[in-house]
Amino acid sequence: MMEAHPLTVSILVIYLGLLILIGIMSRKKSSGGLTNYFLAGRSLNKFTVALSAVSSGRSSWLILGVTGTAFATGLDAVWAVLGILP
Structure with a gap:
C-alpha cells in the first residue's frame, strides 16, 4: 500500500478549501435563487450553452x-x- 506524501495531501486540502470558499462567496452574491443560477437567467445563447457542455465534459474527463x-x-x-x- 502506498502512503500519500504530506505535500500532496496539503495541496489537495488547500484546493478543496478554495473551492468551498468560492462556492460560499458566490452563494452570497447570488440573489436570483438556485433556479436562476442553473438556468443563467435564460439569457445564454445556444452556442454558449453547447460550448459550456462540451468543455465541462472534457474537463472532467481530463482531470x-x-x-x-x-x-x-x-x-x-x-x-x-x-x-x-x-
Missing part, C-alpha cells in the same frame, strides 16, 4: 480519467489524451 490513467500507466497516458482530440 479524473487522464490523471488516473497516468498514475496507473505512466507516460502511456499520452495515447489516451491523443484519443480525445478532435
Whole structure:
C-alpha cells in the first residue's frame, strides 16, 4: 500500500478549501435563487450553452480519467489524451 506524501495531501486540502470558499462567496452574491443560477437567467445563447457542455465534459474527463490513467500507466497516458482530440 502506498502512503500519500504530506505535500500532496496539503495541496489537495488547500484546493478543496478554495473551492468551498468560492462556492460560499458566490452563494452570497447570488440573489436570483438556485433556479436562476442553473438556468443563467435564460439569457445564454445556444452556442454558449453547447460550448459550456462540451468543455465541462472534457474537463472532467481530463482531470479524473487522464490523471488516473497516468498514475496507473505512466507516460502511456499520452495515447489516451491523443484519443480525445478532435
